[in-house]
Amino acid sequence: MSMRSKTPTPLRFSNGKADSEYNWSDVGTSEKARNVSVLGAIRRAAKKVFAALFLGQRKLKPADECRSDAGDSSTLDRESTLSGWTGYSSPSTFGRSSGRKVSGQYRFSGSRFLSPGKDSSSSKSWHLGPVNFSFGEIQRATANFASVHQIGEGGFGTVFKGKLDDGTIVAIKRARKNNYGKSWLREFKNEIYTLSKIEHMNLVKLYGFLEHGDERVIVVEHVGNGNLREHLDGLRGNRLEMAERLGIAIDVAHALTYLHTYTDTPIIHRDIKASNILITDKLRAKVADFGFARLVSEDPGATHISTQVKGSAGYVDPDYLRTFQLTDKSDVYSFGVLLIELLTGRRPIELQRPRKDRLTVKWALRRLNEDEAVLIMDPFLKRNRAAIEVAEKMLSLASECLAPTRATRPAMKVIAEKLWAIRREMKETVVSSSASNSSCSSATHSFIGRESDRYALPRIEDNENSIQLLSP
Numbered sequence: 076m077s078m079r080s081k082t083p084t085p086l087r088f089s090n091g092k093a094d095s096e097y098n099w100s101d102v103g104t105s106e107k108a109r110n111v112s113v114l115g116a117i118r119r120a121a122k123k124v125f126a127a128l129f130l131g132q133r134k135l136k137p138a139d140e141c142r143s144d145a146g147d148s149s150t151l152d153r154e155s156t157l158s159g160w161t162g163y164s165s166p167s168t169f170g171r172s173s174g175r176k177v178s179g180q181y182r183f184s185g186s187r188f189l190s191p192g193k194d195s196s197s198s199k200s201w202h203l204g205p206v207n208f209s210f211g212e213i214q215r216a217t218a219n220f221a222s223v224h225q226i227g228e229g230g231f232g233t234v235f236k237g238k239l240d241d242g243t244i245v246a247i248k249r250a251r252k253n254n255y256g257k258s259w260l261r262e263f264k265n266e267i268y269t270l271s272k273i274e275h276m277n278l279v280k281l282y283g284f285l286e287h288g289d290e291r292v293i294v295v296e297h298v299g300n301g302n303l304r305e306h307l308d309g310l311r312g313n314r315l316e317m318a319e320r321l322g323i324a325i326d327v328a329h330a331l332t333y334l335h336t337y338t339d340t341p342i343i344h345r346d347i348k349a350s351n352i353l354i355t356d357k358l359r360a361k362v363a364d365f366g367f368a369r370l371v372s373e374d375p376g377a378t379h380i381s382t383q384v385k386g387s388a389g390y391v392d393p394d395y396l397r398t399f400q401l402t403d404k405s406d407v408y409s410f411g412v413l414l415i416e417l418l419t420g421r422r423p424i425e426l427q428r429p430r431k432d433r434l435t436v437k438w439a440l441r442r443l444n445e446d447e448a449v450l451i452m453d454p455f456l457k458r459n460r461a462a463i464e465v466a467e468k469m470l471s472l473a474s475e476c477l478a479p480t481r482a483t484r485p486a487m488k489v490i491a492e493k494l495w496a497i498r499r500e501m502k503e504t505v506v507s508s509s510a511s512n513s514s515c516s517s518a519t520h521s522f523i524g525r526e527s528d529r530y531a532l533p534r535i536e537d538n539e540n541s542i543q544l545l546s547p
C-alpha cells in the first residue's frame with residue numbers, strides 16, 4: 076500500500092535529465108492583453124496562498140473572517156444535528172445495494188442535517204449512514220488505525236483503507252482530533268450531508284459515518300488506484316497517455332455537471348484539485364472530498380452565495396477571492412486549472428521554477444497566446460499529431476474556464492460537450508493517421524516528415540500509433 080507523497084517528484088526525461096535541467100524560458104516571452112487581468116487575479120490569489128502557506132495553514136482563509144456565512148451555523152451545528160433524524164430514506168440517495176446491511180432509514184428536512192440520536196449501545200457512538208457498522212468494526216478494519224493501513228492524509232485528517240466484517244473494502248477518513256473546533260465540526264458534517272445526497276459513478280460514494288467519544292469517522296467507497304496527482308507524478312506506474320488524461324477530464328466534467336445541474340439542490344464542490352480526483356483501476360476518475368462543498372441557495376432568484384473563501388492553493392477562482400461570492404463558475408475555474416495540470420503534469424504553483432514560470436496557468440496561457448500549445452505538454456506525453464491537437468484544444472478550453480470574470484466562463488455541461496467533441500476528433504485523427512501511416516515504413520519517420528521540427532522535442536519518442544483510445 077503506498078502512502079501519499081507530499082513531496083513533488085522532479086520530472087525526468089527519457090535521457091534521465093530532470094525537467095529543471097532544461098531551459099524552459101527560451102520559448103517566447105510576449106504576453107497578450109487578455110492575460111493581464113487573469114494574471115493580476117492569479118497574482119492576488121498567489122499572494123493569499125503564500126500568506127496562507129507562511130502562516131502554516133493548509134486552507135485559504137478569508138481576509139474578512141466576519142463575512143456572512145449564512146446557513147452553516149444555523150443548519151449544521153451539533154444541537155440541530157442531534158435534534159431530528161427520523162426514519163425515512165430516499166432510495167435515490169441511499170440504499171443502492173452494495174451488499175451492506177442497511178441499518179435504518181433517514182431523511183433530510185430542507186437544508187437541515189438531522190440526527191438519529193444515540194444508538195442502543197452504552198457508548199456515545201452513533202452513525203448516520205445507510206450502512207451499519209460499529210466503531211469496533213472500524214477499529215478491526217484498520218487494526219486500530221495502524222499506519223500500515225494509512226493511504227493518505229489531508230486537511231480533514233488521516234485516511235485508512237480497511238475491510239469491514241462483510242468483506243467490503245472501504246476508505247475510512249479519521250478526523251484529526253485537535254480539529255474539533257466549531258467550524259471544523261461544521262465542515263465534517265457538511266461533507267457527510269453533501270455526500271449523502273448524491274450518487275453518480277464519477278463521485279465517491281458515502282457509506283456512513285460515526286461519532287464515538289472524541290472520534291469522528293467518515294466511511295466512503297474505496298477507490299483503489301491513487302489520486303490524479305500521484306499519477307501525474309509517476310508514482311502509480313505508467314504515465315497517463317493523452318487519451319487517458321482526456322478521459323479523466325471528461326469524467327470530472329460529468330461529475331461536476333451532475334453536481335451543478337442534476338442534484339435536487341445544485342452543489343458547488345469548492346475544492347476541485349488533482350489530489351481530490353481518485354483513479355480507478357480502469358483509469359476512470361471519481362471526484363472526492365466534499366469537505367468544502369456548499370449547497371447553492373434554494374432561492375431560485377439567487378445568483379450566488381456569500382461565503383468564506385475556501386479552496387486549495389492555485390485552484391481558487393480569483394473572482395471568488397475578490398468578491399467572496401460563490402457560484403458554480405468557481406468550480407469551472409478550478410476545472411480549468413485541472414485541465415492545465417493534466418496537460419502539463421505540473422502543479423498549479425511550482426516555486427522551484429524561475430519566477431515567471433511559477434504559476435502554471437500563467438505560463439501555459441502565455442504559450443497558448445503564442446500559438447505554441449505543444450510546448451506546454453507534459454514531457455512524458457508522446458508528441459504525435461492526435462495528442463498535439465488534443466493539447467491545443469484542451470488548452471484553449473482551459474482558457475475559457477479561466478476567464479477572469481465568471482459570467483464569461485462556460486457551464487460545466489457545455490465544457491463536457493466540448494470535451495466529447497475533442498475526443499471524437501482525436502479518434503478521427505488517429506484513424507486517418509494510421510491509414511496514411513500504413514504506406515510508410517515507420518510511424519516515427521512519417522510523423523517527423525509531416526510536422527514541423529518544433530513538435531519533435533529532444534529525446535521524446537514520437538509514435539503515431541501509440542495513442543490509445545478510451546471507450547466512450
Ligand SMILES: Nc1ncnc2c1ncn2[C@@H]1O[C@H](COP(=O)(O)OP(=O)(O)OP(=O)(O)O)[C@@H](O)[C@H]1O
Nearest residue numbers: 226227228229230231234246296297298302350364
Ligand atoms: N475514498 C478514497 N479511496 C482511496 N483513497 C482515498 C480516498 N479518499 C482519500 N484518499 C486518499 O487520501 C488522500 C487524502 O484525502 P483527503 O480527502 O483527506 O485529503 P486531500 O483532499 O488530499 O487534502 P485536503 O483535505 O487538504 O483537501 C487523497 O489524496 C487520496 O490519495
